[in-house]
């Protein structure tokens with residue numbers, strides 16, 4: 001599955017980085033950076049799913 005961040009709404013809270021550091025980081029401007037664009041294994045998808053509800057801006061999606 002593809003990991004998508006809507007940078008148009010990301011406010012750099014960083015909750016995603018705490019929830020799934022293998023997939024998300026923050027850049028110097030305080031916006032989320034996607035470290036990996038695909039979550040293939042169940043464990044990887046679970047990590048991303050943990051980040052989705054903690055993003056205050058609803059900026060993270062998993063897509064087929």
Ligand code: SF4
Pocket residue numbers: 005009010011012013014015016017024031032054055056057058059060
């Ligand atoms: S938790 Fe959401 S708003 Fe915060 S940095 Fe991550 S994607 Fe952006």
